[in-house]
Amino acid sequence: MQKQTGISYFGNRNPRHFLIDLEEIISHHCSFIVHTFSENDQLFYQGTLAEMVELSKGAGLEVYLDPWGVGRVFGGEAFSDFALKNRALCQKLFSGNLAPAACLNTPTFAEFMMRWIDDAASLGADVLFWNEPHFYHEKAADAAVQEWACTCESCKKKYKIFYGENFPLTPNEDFFRFRDDSMVEFLATLCSYAKTKKLKNCICLLPMQEKAFGISDWEKIAQISDLDILATDPYWIAFDRNLEYIGNNAKRIVTLSKRYSLEPQVWVQNFKIPKGRESEILEAIAIAYAEGVRNIAAWSFYGTEYMSYLKCDNPKDVWDLLGE
Numbered sequence: 001m002q003k004q005t006g007i008s009y010f011g012n013r014n015p016r017h018f019l020i021d022l023e024e025i026i027s028h029h030c031s032f033i034v035h036t037f038s039e040n041d042q043l044f045y046q047g048t049l050a051e052m053v054e055l056s057k058g059a060g061l062e063v064y065l066d067p068w069g070v071g072r073v074f075g076g077e078a079f080s081d082f083a084l085k086n087r088a089l090c091q092k093l094f095s096g097n098l099a100p101a102a103c104l105n106t107p108t109f110a111e112f113m114m115r116w117i118d119d120a121a122s123l124g125a126d127v128l129f130w131n132e133p134h135f136y137h138e139k140a141a142d143a144a145v146q147e148w149a150c151t152c153e154s155c156k157k158k159y160k161i162f163y164g165e166n167f168p169l170t171p172n173e174d175f176f177r178f179r180d181d182s183m184v185e186f187l188a189t190l191c192s193y194a195k196t197k198k199l200k201n202c203i204c205l206l207p208m209q210e211k212a213f214g215i216s217d218w219e220k221i222a223q224i225s226d227l228d229i230l231a232t233d234p235y236w237i238a239f240d241r242n243l244e245y246i247g248n249n250a251k252r253i254v255t256l257s258k259r260y261s262l263e264p265q266v267w268v269q270n271f272k273i274p275k276g277r278e279s280e281i282l283e284a285i286a287i288a289y290a291e292g293v294r295n296i297a298a299w300s301f302y303g304t305e306y307m308s309y310l311k312c313d314n315p316k317d318v319w320d321l322l323g324e
Helices: 016-025 039-043 046-058 082-085 107-123 155-165 173-196 218-224 245-257 278-289 315-323
Strands: 004-009 031-034 064-068 091-093 100-103 128-129 200-205 228-230 263-269 295-299
Touching: 004 016, 004 064, 031 046, 039 046, 039 082, 046 064, 046 107, 064 155, 082 100, 107 173, 128 173, 155 173, 173 200, 173 218, 200 218, 200 263, 218 228, 218 245, 228 245, 228 295, 245 263, 245 278, 263 278, 278 295, 278 315
Parallel strands: 004 031, 004 295, 031 064, 064 128, 128 200, 200 228, 228 263, 263 295
Antiparallel strands: 091 100
16 A cells, blocks of 8 residues: 555645745655635635645645535534524534534535535545534533534434434434434535545544544444545544554554555644653554554644644644654
8 A cells, every 4th residue: 555644734825835834745755735625715715725736736745625614514623604604504402502513414504515525626636535524512421411413403304214203302322323324424425426526535533432522333434435535533632542542543444444445544643742742743653554554644734833722832843753
């Protein structure tokens, strides 16, 4: 399997400055770049992103585009214009309150995502990076079941279609199975449409399998016929785990990828690295490699120095160790 090394890039929309960063990215041995393509970018920076994609490809990099925070259904520190303007299409909690995230079971949001794919294709992407797809979970916990989503009318109708039964009154096992099945159908639809645009698909799953967060049954995702790359991002420091977290999740990804002829990808933390723990980056990469992963990426460029919320204590040291 060919080795692939990647980095995510966001926070700058000035192509002149990107050219300087691009030299850094090439000198640090990256073979692909993940550009975030948020709703804000879609509205106001499409031409700029097209130029940055062209520069990336001209430098020999494969280009992924990431629906960063789109609908708040995908991961990323970005707000959703769609959710703000379409409150009736947002996820509904068992408490009756609306969550600040679009419901992926609403046809209107599905259509919006098709337009996002159209735009991503027009920018010249090679791969679509379906980043941490999830139902709203920012306040979800077993002790606060009223915060579970989603209970909107679209979900109730789809539940009836899926199982021939009425929607559960409480968040029981059938409800969580429905969330998984809904997510699989949603992602399969996106991947299928992306293929018509001659784009590859990479789905990056949150490493947690707890009900509050990602998808509990990863095999259902791996079975999506138009999927090319199966990824996860076991950020050991962010999730307060030890480095075994990398190995355990890498092993799961590799096992499923072999079973369904996919390329496994693991993301390594390059944000919020505390002083004194920088060398763990090298250990994390070695662990993922030992498990058979040959596509390794990091979030994000230059130790995420440019975003104070995610900045490492010593971003240059983190960046140089990643290059090593």
